[in-house]
Amino acid sequence: RTLRIGLIPGDGIGKEVIPAGRRILEALPASLGLKFEFVDLKAGFETFEQTGAALPDETVAILKNECDGALFGAVSSPSKAVKGYSSPIVALRKKLDLYANVRPVKSVMTAANPIDMVIVRENTEDLYVKEEKTYDTPEGKVAEAIKRISQRASSRIATIAGEIALRRQKIRESGAPSIHKEPLVTITHKSNVLSQTDGLFRSTAREALANPRFKDVGVEEQIVDSMVYKLFRQPEAYDVIVAPNLYGDILSDGAAALVGSLGLVPSANVGEGFAIGEPCHGSAPDIMGQGISNPIATLRSAALMLEFLNEEAAAAKIYAAVDANLEEGKLLSPDLGGTAKTEEVVQDILRRL
Amino acid sequence: RTLRIGLIPGDGIGKEVIPAGRRILEALPASLGLKFEFVDLKAGFETFEQTGAALPDETVAILKNECDGALFGAVSSPSKAVKGYSSPIVALRKKLDLYANVRPVKSVMTAANPIDMVIVRENTEDLYVKEEKTYDTPEGKVAEAIKRISQRASSRIATIAGEIALRRQKIRESGAPSIHKEPLVTITHKSNVLSQTDGLFRSTAREALANPRFKDVGVEEQIVDSMVYKLFRQPEAYDVIVAPNLYGDILSDGAAALVGSLGLVPSANVGEGFAIGEPCHGSAPDIMGQGISNPIATLRSAALMLEFLNEEAAAAKIYAAVDANLEEGKLLSPDLGGTAKTEEVVQDILRRL
Numbered sequence: 207r208t209l210r211i212g213l214i215p216g217d218g219i220g221k222e223v224i225p226a227g228r229r230i231l232e233a234l235p236a237s238l239g240l241k242f243e244f245v246d247l248k249a250g251f252e253t254f255e256q257t258g259a260a261l262p263d264e265t266v267a268i269l270k271n272e273c274d275g276a277l278f279g280a281v282s283s284p285s286k287a288v289k290g291y292s293s294p295i296v297a298l299r300k301k302l303d304l305y306a307n308v309r310p311v312k313s314v315m316t317a318a319n320p321i322d323m324v325i326v327r328e329n330t331e332d333l334y335v336k337e338e339k340t341y342d343t344p345e346g347k348v349a350e351a352i353k354r355i356s357q358r359a360s361s362r363i364a365t366i367a368g369e370i371a372l373r374r375q376k377i378r379e380s381g382a383p384s385i386h387k388e389p390l391v392t393i394t395h396k397s398n399v400l401s402q403t404d405g406l407f408r409s410t411a412r413e414a415l416a417n418p419r420f421k422d423v424g425v426e427e428q429i430v431d432s433m434v435y436k437l438f439r440q441p442e443a444y445d446v447i448v449a450p451n452l453y454g455d456i457l458s459d460g461a462a463a464l465v466g467s468l469g470l471v472p473s474a475n476v477g478e479g480f481a482i483g484e485p486c487h488g489s490a491p492d493i494m495g496q497g498i499s500n501p502i503a504t505l506r507s508a509a510l511m512l513e514f515l516n517e518e519a520a521a522a523k524i525y526a527a528v529d530a531n532l533e534e535g536k537l538l539s540p541d542l543g544g545t546a547k548t549e550e551v552v553q554d555i556l557r558r559l
Numbered sequence: 560r561t562l563r564i565g566l567i568p569g570d571g572i573g574k575e576v577i578p579a580g581r582r583i584l585e586a587l588p589a590s591l592g593l594k595f596e597f598v599d600l601k602a603g604f605e606t607f608e609q610t611g612a613a614l615p616d617e618t619v620a621i622l623k624n625e626c627d628g629a630l631f632g633a634v635s636s637p638s639k640a641v642k643g644y645s646s647p648i649v650a651l652r653k654k655l656d657l658y659a660n661v662r663p664v665k666s667v668m669t670a671a672n673p674i675d676m677v678i679v680r681e682n683t684e685d686l687y688v689k690e691e692k693t694y695d696t697p698e699g700k701v702a703e704a705i706k707r708i709s710q711r712a713s714s715r716i717a718t719i720a721g722e723i724a725l726r727r728q729k730i731r732e733s734g735a736p737s738i739h740k741e742p743l744v745t746i747t748h749k750s751n752v753l754s755q756t757d758g759l760f761r762s763t764a765r766e767a768l769a770n771p772r773f774k775d776v777g778v779e780e781q782i783v784d785s786m787v788y789k790l791f792r793q794p795e796a797y798d799v800i801v802a803p804n805l806y807g808d809i810l811s812d813g814a815a816a817l818v819g820s821l822g823l824v825p826s827a828n829v830g831e832g833f834a835i836g837e838p839c840h841g842s843a844p845d846i847m848g849q850g851i852s853n854p855i856a857t858l859r860s861a862a863l864m865l866e867f868l869n870e871e872a873a874a875a876k877i878y879a880a881v882d883a884n885l886e887e888g889k890l891l892s893p894d895l896g897g898t899a900k901t902e903e904v905v906q907d908i909l910r911r912l
């Protein structure tokens with residue numbers, strides 16, 4: 207099988223880590239029967255400055271018509287509002303209907319307090335519909351934004367969360383070490399305040415997970431504020447957390463703190479038959495150009511993309527090579543307290559493939 | 560001076576901790592020249608079940624017309640949406656225009672990694688305006704909520720955040736041990752997605768803090784997802800964090816995890832000349848009735864209320880007594896790993912007043 211992968215480095219360290227993603231795909235053993243073709247694509251703030259569009263139509267068209275998946279780096283947010291600019295990754299998620307943002311947060315299982323959870327974030331609606339308006343009043347300006355929650359999006363995100371819980375259980379049953387015994391989905395919301403919107407998310411997720419095919423999956427709920435508290439007090443209690451878009455954004459950064467660095471945490475933006483791998487970190491202008499960015503989030507994102515393109519064996523190879531690097535702990539980038547350069551970390555991991 | 564204080568225990572352990580708040584006020588040394596009168600008031604889910612109103616008009620009227628301040632316990636959220644019920648504390652904040660929710664999160668300064676920050680949460684708008692609607696579409700139900708951000712509310716919350724930063728600096732300069740050297744306000748928002756609403760919060764807060772009276776206060780910004788990450792990676796970097804309502808709700812629970820228990824974290828709902836102290840924890844039905852709830856969040860909330868009623872000397876007495884109990888660490892409630900009953904903790908702290 208040949209997979210055609212779009213490469214969208216974006217801005218800042220996106221340009222340093224996406225090439226590493228390409229290299230690990232190219233280095234996968236031939237025995238897996240996978241071939242890759244790559245297409246370089248543009249998006250980001252630099253693209254906006256050059257072309258007037260942060261997400262050129264061509265990028266979207268090529269992804270839609272020619273690609274099986276993609277890797278997306280990071281984009282800089284301008285420090286002030288810039289007329290006509292808006293985040294290309296948010297637009298891409300909506301244009302390709304990549305309805306699930308899957309963010310596994312996992313330490314090595316040999317850690318003192320191992321962590322193994324995945325945050326499944328709804329990726330197309332909530333406040334991210336970006337329908338805003340501003341008006342004047344005698345007391346000054348007032349701005350409003352719409353938070354939109356649909357039964358359709360809530361149902362499919364809860365369904366994929368349930369499926370991920372079952373898949374994780376299957377991997378555990380095949381002997382992979384884990385801290386969990388039973389699959390569990392935790393529904394996160396704030397329906398004690400937002401009874402209609404978050405109430406709809408909650409009841410729809412409950413309903414979707416009541417489907418008989420999830421009969422072995424435990425289901426519980428946490429109000430989002432309490433969820434953040436518990437995330438830090440007892441992270442080992444969580445397996446799959448499902449949340450509306452904005453809470454998922456916040457929870458996944460919070461969870462990243464549990465494993466020591468955002469530089470370790472991958473994500474995949476998942477739609478029907480298409481997936482974009484995306485490291486959870488940003489463009490990190492402060493460290494850009496020094497060759498010290500951590501490539502692991504991107505390598506794991508490449509693996510995660512493969513998982514959702516049904517190439518689980520290839521994904522497992524990459525995860526294992528990354529885990530071996532971390533478990534040995536000799537070649538670590540500065541965000542993990544090491545002194546290794548991006549290139550050294552990449553080479554160490556490629557060697558272990 | 561005589562202060563008339565409304566007591567609203569609410570539900571669950573609210574009934575166990577609010578009496579402790581009353582006792583510490585009554586036990587303050589006579590030399591402070593303060594007298595207290597108390598009025599018992601109703602609110603909460605139990606009140607709703609008895610009277611049909613979660614926040615009886617009488618409670619609001621007495622607070623408005625007769626009281627200088629109040630202590631609020633906690634309310635249970637029903638596990639399913641109940642027609643006609645909505646959170647009385649959210650309503651109270653709006654009805655009394657208690658525009659700031661001030662939540663200091665502080666460890667004892669003798670801790671290994673001491674923490675000393677305060678989250679200043681806007682308390683009247685954002686998604687808490689609770690303007691929601693639901694409609695049917697061919698693809699199922701859709702619900703929408705309004706997130707409203709005004710220049711007026713953003714300006715006054717940023718202003719009180721700046722004032723709190725200055726006040727904290729004054730207390731430090733008077734010799735109180737602290738981990739901070741300079742006052743700093745961190746503005747939290749998500750203006751990279753919500754350019755109008757959170758953009759307005761951000762620019763208005765910047766403007767308010769550019770007032771010359773804040774010339775000695777450092778001002779910086781954090782996007783909310785990154786803020787949660789940094790809160791856990793380098794909590795010692797934060798002094799005053801100011802945020803719109805919902806982010807403030809989430810951040811303050813997150814910060815509470817840093818000091819080991821929600822049972823330690825107080826809050827004050829502050830308006831012009833009025834303040835309601837409120838422990839950050841909930842009604843905790845799981846431990847209710849066992850006499851083991853931690854009274855410290857409430858005792859500190861009583862102190863915080865006094866601070867905002869300009870009784871700083873009285874507040875300082877309570878803080879010192881609580882800190883002495885925690886520093887000795889002999890009589891701790893179970894949430895802190897101890898075995899002491901609520902009553903024993905209260906007595907230990909009263910003794911140290």
Ligand SMILES: CC(C)[C@H](C(=O)O)[C@@H](O)C(=O)O
Binds near residue numbers: 296455486751752
């Ligand atoms: C850059 C920003 C628009 C984005 C988001 O909020 O989704 C980022 O935080 C993420 O999590 O991918």
Ligand SMILES: CC(C)[C@H](C(=O)O)[C@@H](O)C(=O)O
Binds near residue numbers: 399431648649
């Ligand atoms: C109970 C709930 C409505 C409330 C809130 O969201 O404000 C609580 O979480 C708090 O922080 O006081």
